[in-house]
Amino acid sequence: MRIINAKFLLSAQGIDGLPEFGISEVAFLGRSNVGKSSIINALTNHNGLAKSSSTPGKTQLINCFEVIIDNEEEKIPLIFVDLPGFGYAKVSKSMHSIWQENLDRYLRQRLSIKAFIHLIDSRHAGLQKDENLGLYLSEFARADQRVLNIYTKSDKLNQSQKAQLLKIDPNAILVSSSKKTGIDKATKAIYNAVFGVK
Numbered sequence: 001m002r003i004i005n006a007k008f009l010l011s012a013q014g015i016d017g018l019p020e021f022g023i024s025e026v027a028f029l030g031r032s033n034v035g036k037s038s039i040i041n042a043l044t045n046h047n048g049l050a051k052s053s054s055t056p057g058k059t060q061l062i063n064c065f066e067v068i069i070d071n072e073e074e075k076i077p078l079i080f081v082d083l084p085g086f087g088y089a090k091v092s093k094s095m096h097s098i099w100q101e102n103l104d105r106y107l108r109q110r111l112s113i114k115a116f117i118h119l120i121d122s123r124h125a126g127l128q129k130d131e132n133l134g135l136y137l138s139e140f141a142r143a144d145q146r147v148l149n150i151y152t153k154s155d156k157l158n159q160s161q162k163a164q165l166l167k168i169d170p171n172a173i174l175v176s177s178s179k180k181t182g183i184d185k186a187t188k189a190i191y192n193a194v195f196g197v198k
Contacts, residue, residue, distance in 0.1 A: 032085030
């Protein structure tokens, strides 16, 4: 199970600017400095695909990528969606409120989303902002949608810290984009979430 191809499709400010791709979508969410772009690049094995920035909150648009997953029987297209991070963006309150409204409408109304990937910094698990995001998604996630918790930067943890994290969240998927660890497991989990594989 691996992603064999990926390409950037388009950016949009909100759901009104998004066409219907006719393909299942995977929405990546997380705090501004959690490493969303890096994980998308690691999953797709395509370093420059999602643009990462040293400035948290730089991603201000809904960015869509088409990826092809080879499940060893067939090649299946999916849309990966890199969403604006929450937390540290240095923007005006009015701009922030527009982002929130656009994101909220996309997440609640977009029927083609089959999986929400909640990216959490493994070094700071249990933050209120992440708990709030989990509760927010649970408010409207449909029966045909799954929420996956993927913990980034796991190379920064020692074995006992990893064990502690797995006690708190037994379904945690630990990944490191820099060391490329956990990427295969995350790819499989995303595929299973989209296609309802138990």
